[in-house]
Amino acid sequence: MKTENQKAWFFVLPVLLLVAFNALIPILTVVNYSVQETFGNNVFFWQGLDWFEQILRSDRFHAALGRQFLFTFLILIIEVPLGIIVALSMPRKGFWVPVCLVLMALPMLIPWNVVGSMWNIFALPKIGMLGYFMNDVLGINYDMTQQPFSAWVTIIVMDVWHWTSLVVLLSYAGLVSIPDAYYQAAKIDGASPWKVFWYIQLPKMKTVLTIAILLRFMDSFNIYTEPFVLTGGGPGNSTTLLSIDLVKIALGQFDLGPAAAMSLIYFAITLLVSWLFYTLMTKDDPK
């Protein structure tokens, strides 16, 4: 058991100071902007909660938020089952295991802007492999710079390519930790593969799956660089997710007040949904 020791604070102090420097000062800056209006020259006027009200009522914010939730929802329902399936069908030991794992982890180690430009070129009609395959081999009219649907398919496939391996690796770690005795017992009982999955494998993967789902939620909800480089939020606004819209308002239009208010609302939504996920997934855990 853990012992009570207030001196442990000294151990966490460096972490606290570093993270506070990086987190608290910028957040306070954002809060400061969110309640003021400026016309440049560092002259600020008190604005109260007007920006928050304006953002919460604006159609533009609702549209971006809707797209963001759609994107994250699609990502989770594709990547989580796919990741589990790949993990289940992987060999448990042997020479191929580390080879598979390293190859699978490779997409995650590519800088995000490179991922974006890579897929951008990959999807170009005529020139790119994907664009060529879709248009000239399958005969599907595919052009992500013109059709919102193609753009959506491309960003979803790109994210599946980029991050499904995280779910695979986490699930796989859960699976290899199951002792052989469990499987032998299931065999003696004559359990079907589905029952083995439902009563043995899934419960054993629960902790790591919780981590996987939380990480995938947070990262897909906050995604910026890859879709920005891939589609720039277009065609039109069809792939303008929350972060892209936020940067457009903050740095494109330099509307610092509304952008700051939007940041805080955005952050609050991420926190709230993460907390909900976490509580739902751990509510049966014995304390």
Place this chain on the structure above:
Amino acid sequence: MRKRSLIPIFYIIFLMLPIYWLVTMSFKTTGEILSGFSLFPQTFTLDSYRTIFTDPTWYWGYINSIIYVSLNTVISIAVALPAAYAFSRYRFLGDKQLFFWLLTNRMAPAAVFALPFFQLYSSVGLFDTHLAVALAHCLFNIPLAVWILEGFMRGIPKELDETAYVDGYSFPRFFTTIFIPNIKAGVGVAAFFCFMFSWVEMLLAKTLTAVEAKPIAATMTRTASSAGYELGLLAAAGTLTIIPGAIVIYFVRNYIAKGFAMGRV
């Protein structure tokens, strides 16, 4: 059994296709890339790589990135080790709240922090230094390192600490000569994650630098926009960004499955 192993094979082929495409493109001339689709380079050329390795604006992009990533990894692990130890061994006032607050920083959209970070690091005179990027990346890497290390440390029984004290070890000596070697795998995995997330993050890295510490991403963006479509060069630069990650992952290949579970299986 045999049918089952087809799933990982197809999955890996799907993962490798875009990477294969990028690598072959880096060996093609821009003319050939623009002229249409081909699976292999018709005229094999190393020109793109030659440009990158001879032009300082290109290769300094890589060096800058490697400097701030390494710096960030060292800082993150150094401060996360004692903190993770405290969280795994002791109860103290506000420990759970503090741990949760640390993790919330992992949830903050980087886009939210871009502008305030620019102002903060400009005001303390660190703008356009490697240290600025390394410190900024601590925002999400320290919480992650603490989280991973805490998971690994929990697996070490407390008896180890107690035996060491009975044997007359001082805390610093115990921590560095006995405890850390026992969680080597955890340290390796945490360092890998810090390296990985600092290496792939480019929004803050680009925001916090101008000339002196400019990351490779900024050089690539400039090429993409100013030189029109120098696709071969872009592909070669992209290919080279995969290499550091591939090298680092080779070192942790045996811990990778457990590592991604952050010690929690």
